[in-house]
Amino acid sequence: MTLTSRSGPLLWTTAVLFFLLGLAMAMGGVWLALLGGSFYYLIAGAGVIATAWLVLRQRRAALWFYALVLTGTVVWSLFEVRFDWWQLVPRIAVWLALGVWLLLPWLHRRLLIGSARTASYGQASLPLWLAVVLAVVVGGVGFFTDYYTMAGAVPEASMAASTAADAPGVAPNDWVAYGRSAYGDRYAPAKQITPANVAQLQVAWTFHTGDLKGAGDPTEIANEVTPLKANGKLYICTPHNIVIALDPDTGKELWRYDPKINRDAKTYQHMICRGVAYYDSSIYPASSTAAVAPKPTPKGAVAMEAIHFDSCPRRIFAPTADATIVSINADNGQPCTDFGERGVIGLYQGMSMTQRGFLNPTSPPLVTQHVLIVSASVTDNDSTNEPSGVIRGYDIDTGRLLWNWDAANPEETAPLQPGQTYKRNSPNSWSVSSADEKLGLVYIPMGNQTPDMWGGDRYPEGERFNSAIVALDIATGKLRWVYQTVHHDLWDMDIGGQPSLVDLDRPEGKVPALIASTKRGDLYVLDRRDGKLIVPAPEQAAPQGAAEGDHSAATQPFSQLSFKPERALRESDMWGTNPFDQLVCRIKFKQLRYDGIFTPPSERGSLVYPGNYGVFDWGGITIDPVRQVLVGNPNYMAFVSKLYRRDQVDAKGGTGIEHGLQPMTGTPFAVDLQPLLSPLGIPCQAPPWGYVAAVDLKTMQKVWMHKNGTVVDNAPLPIPLPLGVPSLGGAIITGGGVAFMSASLDYYLRAYDVRTGKTLWESRLPAGGQATPMSYVSDQSGRQYVVIMAGGHGSLGTKMGDTLIAYALPQTAAPAK
Template sequence: MERVSWKIQAGMWVLAIGGITTVVLQHPLRTVDAAAATQKASNSSWTTYGGSNDDAQYSALKQINRTNAKELQQVWFYPAGNNGFRYGSNPLVIDGVMFVYGKNNAVVALDATTGKEIWVYDTHDPRLISHRGMTYWESKDHSDRRILFSMNNRLHALDARTGKDIESFGDHGAVDLRLGLGRDPSTIRQIQSNTPGRVFENLYITGSATGEEYDSPPGDLRAFNVVSGKLVWQFHTVPHPGEMGYDTWPKGAYKYAGGTNNWGEFSIDEKRGIVYFPLGSPTYDFYGADRIGANLFSDCLLALDARTGKYIWHFQTTHHDLWDYDLETGPKLMTIEHDGKMVDVVVQAGKNGFVYVFDRTNGKPIWPIEERPVPKSDVPGEESWPTQPFPTHIPPFARQKFTPDMVNPYIADPKEREAIKKEVEEARQEGIFTPPSLATTMETPGNNGGGNWGSGAIDPTTNTFYVVSKDAPSLLHLEAKPPKRQIAGSPETQGYAVYLQNCQTCHGDHRQGQPPAIPSLEGVIEKAGADRVRNAVHNGLAPMPAFPDLDTADIDHLIAYLKAPDKANLSPEVKARLLAPPVPTTKLGPGGRRYWTGYGYMNSSEGLAAISPPWSSLTAYDMNKGDMKWRIPLGEVSELVAKGIRNTGSYWPRGGAVITAGGLIVVGTRSDAKLHIYDKDTGRQISEIQMPGGPEGIPTVYEVNGREYIALSARLSSDKVVGDQPKSMENPTGPVAQTQGYYAYALPESSRAKK
């Protein structure tokens, strides 16, 4: 076992972990007087994704509190239509105006007190958009106010007052984000992040979503001038020759390696001018023979100078990631009492269930982090890293092991339960860093588990850190991908061949999917439309990667099959030939031997989790001590509640919570379609509101004319939508009122007047 070793060398902190020496530079403190005022204002309004640039997900408002939260009523609803946000949105509110995505991904300004439209910007294209939110900027004299958002890999700027394009920004109102990455722009299917960027002074700072496949583009971090759209700085997350970390990759890897991107939240210490990026895994996620080495800056919490993009410090939480252990949850900036002193820290939650805490200025861990030996990969060509970092003080917030006695007891079919127990027993499982294998390996809490986007929130008045998490074990099984094999036959038959070779691993033999993460494709063309399916295959749709090797004819055939699967006709012999693995090449590296695996989500045929509940939890930590205060199941599953089965946790939440000065935790869960309100000190549920749609994303808490509101987005399940109207059990052929959109809640006027 190797412990983290720190020393001062040449005026710099130097960290030695498992043979890697990480240089951590000291950074001079810089104070911006206006920053404190901006941060204070943002904690009582909602001008930025997550509420503030420190990503606290905290509101200083307290009109709605423990004593009256049960009186909350819906005050307005704005419908977003079937083609609105996909995974939840966090609305902005500035001077009584709310900015949201509406039907067909239109950008919409609403009266925040009534939900009535002020203006609508028609995007003319309901495809790729930064659906989790937008970014607001205004000049010092307030004369120039802008809304920035990404669509189809371009960063757009609108006049916040009128909704008109700002033609002077970039090229006639937009900046092509595919440019300047060292790759042919025409080969980049997706680069924009679904999470909005942040504004610091006159800079728009952004990460990216690169896709999960081989040959994905790199996740460079960039800052653009918010007025002109010109690039100001760029940080290579896959280092170029001469840059720090270049020697942790094969020579020339920057030309082909991808990922290492920030696709979730990030935060900014405005007083110091430091931006903190949690970075994701390199691609391909589960096999790294073409990227031998530790792979900086993948899976790092990375601190940069917000004005220049210059490196300050980093800490890598997973070396040579083979598990898709992205850091996604926004880093939370806190000031805690530690060893008798007040220390400014940054707190990071991981997919693996760990909490990491560092000194904000230099990256030194507040509590020890040990490098421990981990299992070795047995996959040809792979060189897994021999050690990984383990926090030693703060207990994990998610389960990190799945044993046979933990199989979900609520799976109805006993034979299915026994089959899952056998899978668990036979899988290789030697801790959270068990490398994927040509056999089956277990990953817990899973590549879609632990802390995800929007998961963290803080209470700066009590130094409490809250995490919304999920336990979602995965079974990984690497195998060589069959080469592209075409056959003769009808479009439906050719489409079935495309499906078998590209879609079956995740969506199943009969298109049943693995809800809630991987949807069923039964009737998907009728429900979603051919254009949306085509876009998802072409550009990817998280967690599904893009499929760059499928041409237009392939996708046309796939759509024909999905529209009429009964018309496909393949003999067992042809099907076996299509799925026959290739003979692996002996060449390693780019263009050489490659292996794939599905994400391996473990669900029952009923769509329930394979592991026992709770499937999602809300955990509170006292960060002065690094102790867990409490942990509760977060939400429930409506179908199980109807059977008298409670406290299972939601399956699965997407998004996170907001903490308020009124003593509340406000969070929505989709599987029971409820807005939950808990006591922030004890975790006791104070109230819950049944919603018509399933809430997702991060709530927005704001005040207009002395009245406090809570707003959040909700969407439909895919099996409840036909075209652009939800089905009605009472009138299945006729349209009914929309339930997907934005809901706003407040205290009744009469109740508020009494306070």
């Protein structure tokens, strides 16, 4: 094959380009076809190679042949993805650009010179022009087509509701617990900020904690704190567990307490503080600053002592990464030395495994009238020799242990005797619990007995508590009921979000309910009195064929209120920025085992969708109890779980974070956990990946769902393409009918109309906002504030920072005190 003397470098370069692109397509296409995938890539690659040959020969047939390639590509794309713009682009854009290149006059004329007979430009190029026009028209239609938005609205009658339905024990202006109250609804009743004026929000003040990532810190360091507002102050904690009190109107630092945690432990998997807990003894008549008579001792509990606690009538309870709970005077930041051992409870007490870093309370404890309830995370997937996941209840005044509930020994709740230890490696709870003190129950969102991806030797006693909501008696720690959301969990589908409590308006009247959001996307609506389902969740058959020595549950519960993916992933759902990385993703997909949701982990590599990143994770949901509306931020990201036999890996290897190679020492396997990504590091599945959505709790139906966030902070070029990106963190709802959220991977705090989901306002953040905001009204100025921590997230790769930002309406827009 030779060029004529009239060819020149332009035709030669064009032919080489077409040949290389076609060769890459054809070779990858052969691989995909052998895996049982689409033949398109092989056929299209061969067509592009043929076009290269004709270009070299200076034949106008190159234009006609390439018109067939481009037309075939458009037709195939419509068959696979309809008019979905973001899926059409990687399929068509490159081939459209090459078609336009062939039509350029300086190239086109050279092709005509080499033809056997002369032809006009129009005659020779008409088929390709038609193919180009077809591609442009299809793309244009796709640009204005949206298959993913659910446009709807909460009924006007619900939005107009005004009956007070605030959580008990919380002043309207305050935010006294992680979820605002022990109900965990994340609802602030203040109504100053409305859809009509939210666009006027402006920065009222900023505060820098000064606590940034250090050289020896783990990758998974994050600022996930939700501040508290109580006692006329704001309270926050930092990744290194420094507790800071601020003036709510100015952000001025009032005091700071540094527990000086041990930062030397290389075994820390996380360095995170999601928040602190607040206790005010004056709220409870039985716990005043005067002497307290001994409380009646419920059966199975330890008696609480009569004490004086004048020195710390208001307390902050703060968790630390080196496994302690610290009690601090909320007024001045001094340790409450009458609590525990000089103000500290050590959580390794009673543990037989005491290696630092393996027990880490990343979430705040739960405050009730008399009992401080404490749980902690353990290191995921490291080994079968981990600390116990025991849940403990302490006298809130003295720090004395009252009861302990261990999922591997659930009937024995009396405090351990000297020399006794809790069972190693029992199921834990790493998130935030909720409580209904009227019912006397605490609701624990349970994790799993680690390792997560192989469960052949789990405790029979504790199996039913993995990935479950457990209701315990606050006074005694005794089990009252349990509801399991995943049987024999092999996918890390534990419950990360705080259960939210709400009194539902039902035909039979008000029903005290609990709503648990889950990583798999199901929302479990339970009667919180007895754990019975309000919304049905029938059992359905699940895929079988677990790894050697393990088993899969025959069925799994599927709630009828759910944001789980509407269908299983298909090869056509694989995505990319161009046809080549999309081809690689399709090959990856066909190489993996995938039988739909609950495909067991395998040595081949199993596709986990939704992945353990979670449709909902620790950000949970927010509920407006007045309007009976739920808002959340569902995510859709596929992961790969691949098992390696013990002799294939170094048991002491691993990344030290929750993704990558995890040793699972003590089991026959290690596991590699990775998101399903293209060679360019973008998700292999097509967008959208993240939404904001709402449910009408009166009908238990979704009312709206919108893509949320852009790729401006994640793409090579800072272009704010509105693809809908993943989020990590939660939303809040305010009494004015506005929801706020900042959790998306782009750096914005956004406001949404609760009725329609429309984005009303957004503010650029200086770093990642992977936290849950909060809102309060100042006792001094009467202004309503919305506050968010912009501190970033190490393992997600968002920009790190230390900035707490408060927003408010202009002074003239806020009512006087």
